[in-house]
Amino acid sequence: MSSIPKNEQNQKQVQILNELSKRKVVENNSLITSIAKMDKTPLKIFELAVSCIDTEEPPKDHTVYLSKNELFAFFKVSDNDKHARFKQAVENMQKQAFFKIKEKKEHGFEFENIVPIPYVKWTDYHDEVTIRFSPEIIPYLINLKNNFTQHALSDLAELNSKYSIILYRWLSMNYNQYEHYSYKGGRREEQVEAYRNPSISIRELREMTDTINDYKRFTHFETRVLKEPLEEINAHTSFNVTYEKVKKGRSIDSIVFHITKKPVARNDFYKLEEQDPIYLQDKANKEQAEELLAGKALKSKYTKLLLDNMLLSPYEMTDTALMAGLQKNVYPLYDELKELRGLNGVKDHLAYVSSKQEAYSKRNVAKYLKKAIEQYLPTVKRQDL
Known part of the structure; x- marks a missing residue:
């Protein structure tokens, strides 16, 4: 069997990456602030699958279709072991991954544990990958009348830690609110600015990043959950973010982030095009x-x-x-x-x-x-x- 010429392979990959760069991920804010009980790879597979949903025409049977070429291009995987690694990532996602969602209701809080993608099907002789969302997660992905966040799929591509992805989604949620109320009105000036400079308590940040029992020393927590993720976010997304620590007594009580948008969002998907x-x-x-x-x-x-x-x-x-x-x-x-x-x-x-x-x-x-x-x-x- 003759192999595909390298130039043709490169052009095909460029085409796939160009298409991925146009996709957006849209999710309910309750999902953004939930606890993602999964590693970075299952979380990125989930985000990639969500980007396939067209809310004008919700997917039949909660099912979307990816291609293996899309997955490998998104994860920038080109080695011979990529199929085995994909299989392992899917198995880990289905065995371990779920969202712990907490929503405030009239009489108190409601808690849900949702396995987002219970069914995945693929073959070793075809490019298509079938992904079926659970019925319980679908309302958080298609019923988007209000309280939802939109971000670019390309911004997630270069984020290589779970904490970077979680923090980026939360920062996007706040900055979306800032943009919305800056132009729509309906909020006082200090309320609008609070969306661009959002604050979160250390307790809430630990809950959201699932680090209640990890990195007990704050210096370790700060390095892994704040400094390293923000370096990635600043390098590879449309945001520039700094933060400051707020003390209560002798301990750090909360974090205030300061978000600005780059004039032109960086898009690493276009590196191959330049060649x-x-x-x-x-x-x-x-x-x-x-x-x-x-x-x-x-x-x-x-x-x-x-x-x-x-x-x-x-x-x-x-x-x-x-x-x-x-x-x-x-x-x-x-x-x-x-x-x-x-x-x-x-x-x-x-x-x-x-x-x-x-x-x-x-x-x-x-x-x-x-x-x-x-x-x-x-x-x-x-x-x-």
Whole structure:
């Protein structure tokens, strides 16, 4: 059997990594603050599987499909032992991994222990991997009317410790709230700033990282759960984070984090692209066209309306492909609606879409907004007839 040429393998891997870089993970905040009783690899497999969920069309039978090539590319595994390592990771996830979720209810707290992925199927002769979520975890992944967090899958790829992943998800949850209320309003200035500078008690941090009985000396705890994870987060994600320790008496009582967003999020998925001149040549023409469209979108009145209605975030405005997609596929439809109902008609439509509070749960904002206006326009046209 002839082997696949190395250039073709590289191009295929670049294509997979490029696709993974566009994915987002969206989860309920109760899942973010839960205790993840699993190691880093099962946790990353879970996050990768969640990124496959399209909340517009929830997966049938709670099942999503990955490819082994996606898994190996995401974990940057290329050695001959990768299949055995994948099998071991899946077995560990199913034997040991679960979330301990604590939610405040009217009469007290409710506790759940949930095994997130009880069923995984793959073969040694096919690329597809079947992953089935438990029915109990699904509400935390698709019922996202409020209290949810969205983060980029590519930000997780280079995080190599469980604590880095847990801390990154929690920081994302807070910074998402900061961005939301900064532009939406509804909170006092000091409340908004508290989301960008969140505080957590040492007890809560130990619970969330499952280190109640580990690293008894604070210096060890600080190194493993704070210093080393934040070095990874600062190096490989869209955040820059510092922290300060708050004392109560002679002991450290809590930690205050200070989060800022990098102007352009680093994306290590593109390292292979930089080594592929054929790919870059094709990419240059596409990028030039996208930049022109994105530039027009940034100046469009519709972009301001999307921001006002929290259907677009400032972070998403840095995504050239997304803005180009809005300008090319969505804004012409808003022009049609404006012709029929005026600018106020567009405002009313976006206010209605925003009231559903579903936009942040979409993996593709442009696709979601396009679908919404495509469904609405025929109704407007029928009313005019």
